[in-house]
Amino acid sequence: MVKHAKPNLSVNIGSLVLRNPVMVASGTFGYAEEFKGLLDLKKLGAIVTKTITIKPRHGNISPRTCETPAGMLNSIGLENPGIDSFIKNKLPFLKKLGIPIIVSIAAEDDPGEFYILVGQLDKINEVCAIELNISCPNMQKNKLISQDAGETSALVSAVRKLTKKCLITKLSPNVTSISDIALAAQEAGSDAVALINTLSGMSIDVYKRASKIGSWVGGLSGPAIRPIAVKMVWEAYNKIKIPIIGMGGIMDIENALEFFFAGSTAISVGTANFINPRASLEIISGLEKYMADNGILNLSNITGKLKACED
Amino acid sequence: MVKHAKPNLSVNIGSLVLRNPVMVASGTFGYAEEFKGLLDLKKLGAIVTKTITIKPRHGNISPRTCETPAGMLNSIGLENPGIDSFIKNKLPFLKKLGIPIIVSIAAEDDPGEFYILVGQLDKINEVCAIELNISCPNMQKNKLISQDAGETSALVSAVRKLTKKCLITKLSPNVTSISDIALAAQEAGSDAVALINTLSGMSIDVYKRASKIGSWVGGLSGPAIRPIAVKMVWEAYNKIKIPIIGMGGIMDIENALEFFFAGSTAISVGTANFINPRASLEIISGLEKYMADNGILNLSNITGKLKACED
Amino acid sequence: MEAVQLKAKIISNKKLKCNYWYLEFDSRIIAKSALPGQFIEVKTGNGIDPLLRRPISVHSVSGTQVKLVYEVIGKGTQILSERKPGAFLDVIGPLGNGFEYNRLTKKLDKQKTILVAGGMGVAPLVFLAEKIKSHRPVVLIGARNKEQVLCAQEFKDLGCKVIITTDDGSLGFKGRVTELLKGFLSENQKTGKPEHIYACGPQPMLKTVVQISRENNIASQLSLETHMACGFGVCLGCVVSTKTGYKRVCKDGPVFMGKELIW
């Protein structure tokens, strides 16, 4: 009976095949080692590393995080050990896990840095995909690459020439039209887009009359932004053909399903990792159960399958 | 002693003088009559009416609202009786209150509709100010006027020629750079900008596999969006000179103070009116107390007065 | 009477059975003015989760006390069920139009009025039955199963004739309350058919009730439910389509005449 047929959770993202569609979002899972003992890492669909730059970055002054209604602000400022130290000290542990590793990278000043980073990562077999973080709100830039369709397309097509690996472009929600940017990434050869990075936000301690974040502004994440993220996934889904990796406030299976119905091929768990380190695994088993209970054999049968609401 | 000096809550917005800086936001207070008996309307700094169009509008299909984490989505679709019926049936009650009345207006199809609406309102003494709603996400437009600096500036300067009344331009947060749009409104002669309207959002009922909103997409409001709104007020404050009317998730005096420190000259209470109809009055008395306790004689002493955060 | 916002003392908040609870709060002003079919907007907890108030019908009124019956189905009602007697509940009410019965029932003979309740739908009908008990209304109650049949005794105590049906037949007839209504009407063809139906329950049930009442041309009043952001007519979020355009369920309703609705 359909009800008992084993559902197939695997999905393809460009050349990348995932055993299940649940990843952990960049910057919310470190380099996985921190979660050793808190969950069985081998069960994850994929791990996206904290964003790496060429040189080590110390990151922004503290305080770097604060809580907001149903969300949080962060301004870490891409603190990371730099690509060489990452490869030497962090990658070995990740390789041992035997699950797809997606390395997130960013440029500090010059888009050209992406070429160098991609060049180095292209040589490493265990790196299954590269995520271009052109949407980090915490680097005191007045404009992000992903806030301009032209710059996005220029960068992606340049990088595309440098690697055959699966390329994921991560976009910022702080734009007038997410689908225009997503389309630009697709046309430039990106294998997928990751939606969404954090929204620029600010929270004020009225007693200190100061921003709660040391670098004044931070990126908003968590359940508060979920409706914004779901809407952007839905909007992009209706305009582009490449897979969408949906994220933004996913805490449990119900939230994850919203993103699949809105058009996500895979989803990413972010802030939830801080609150419930097992959230991602609970979503995987929840997804298996949901598909079995509803006789859904393949995820493609739910991705984007949104009905009109009859009152 | 300073502590006991009576603080002065009045603020100026263009030609408009408010006894206190606390308004109620368009669409969350109807035409005030609905709140009769729930609070003393005469104490409000100003009332902004539900947005009015030339013709009556039936609005969008239901369901029109749903709850989200620390927020809500709405897709009312500017249901309103039209300008003539508004003037005939709604305005008389508002006039009797003897407090500043700000009429919010929008065009259904053609920006030219704004000229007609402004023409009619310009003749009415009790209308102290006109708010140009060029940022309603619920009219199934692919682009809003306030999502384009050029269109914003064109509309505002055209309207500016038609009236000497205080002109407030209400902007959408769904833009790449809020300060660019705010600047365009200022240069075109707007007396103030109102920040922010709702963010485009979507929420899915995973059991029905349908959007919880009948018209699929809605506008996100409530505490969830406060950090986004505060950031946009702060960003605009650092770029423009005209007053900012700040709003977005203001529930109490603490929230209101965030907006003043971020650069608001006045603030507007929206979604909170549904949950605590007295929120606006509690904020007014809270503001009086805060100023008295801190020896602040004038609101200009806190607007935009944000300190760097020492850890 | 205009609705008021106040902090009312919780007198009791007890589990009835299954997930059904009843709560009594003290408010002379609301108790005095509340009418059958009206509801209260309750701030179930402090804080912002859930953010919005929850609408709950006035189940009945005694002295200065207002009684609510509610089912715990989610966050808000869960938190409400955890509130302790003695604590203060932030309420706005009474809200909505309520059932129309004085003018209507005055001329009716006994047993000419039928109350149809589906599940939680009994809540507002008890209050109504109290007001028109002199007319000995017939009450048809439908529920999923025996455990979920509510308030039957209360209706009986008011002198109503009560007929029960359950989806699984674990109590009374087996089947939906709308089928029960059909049967009841055909049986009573001869004895002179009822002249007014009051109904409250899930939307699909109400739609069927409207059909039945039209087929038998009997006047009907339905108490509707929609998602409500404000509950007092200001957000325009709760509309339903009627012959005269969109109407607000919270303010123009929640009670509508069957003939008004476009169903």
Next chain:
Amino acid sequence: MEAVQLKAKIISNKKLKCNYWYLEFDSRIIAKSALPGQFIEVKTGNGIDPLLRRPISVHSVSGTQVKLVYEVIGKGTQILSERKPGAFLDVIGPLGNGFEYNRLTKKLDKQKTILVAGGMGVAPLVFLAEKIKSHRPVVLIGARNKEQVLCAQEFKDLGCKVIITTDDGSLGFKGRVTELLKGFLSENQKTGKPEHIYACGPQPMLKTVVQISRENNIASQLSLETHMACGFGVCLGCVVSTKTGYKRVCKDGPVFMGKELIW
């Protein structure tokens, strides 16, 4: 030992005095491995308000039970204080490095160790005092007033010499605990000065303690507090500046050597 996430049964959750509460939960695995200065990340309630966990120090351990002492200052601690015994608390722990004492204190004579606690700062120091009680540490406690002096008896029961000071002089000396520390050090110049200071409390106090310990060149260990999003080293949100760059208070700390910190 690696930290674990588990649902631990609440054994007791009682008000101590003022806004101070203590809570005991049962977890053999955490009780067995927790060290003084380590902390627990507690999900204070279900739901998303507040969204994040709250870090609370291990106050002490007895058998399979872990004891926390906390002050109700906001949403999270308020909700925590409403949790009932028998319910299950979602905790992650033990977290952080904890105080270093074995190697250090082995060679020390009695009364050569000073514990300096400001306000809630007593919480982790009780556990430490227990471990090094054979060295008869001297405990300096500072609080706003008499009511807010915590755990004094517990330290005495462990055989510690306890000296108290309050801002308003309502108990013990009048003044800040850092002044008390200064005084204590000058007095004991002759009798051979202390050789190690452990301190926990508000940041301004800790900064002064570091100064004092530097002036008197005494080694010091401080337990720091910062806002924490995760508590287990992954978000990089809780950093403090040290001579060797930014360090995570939750993972590399919360205990730091005075000489490491750039203060």
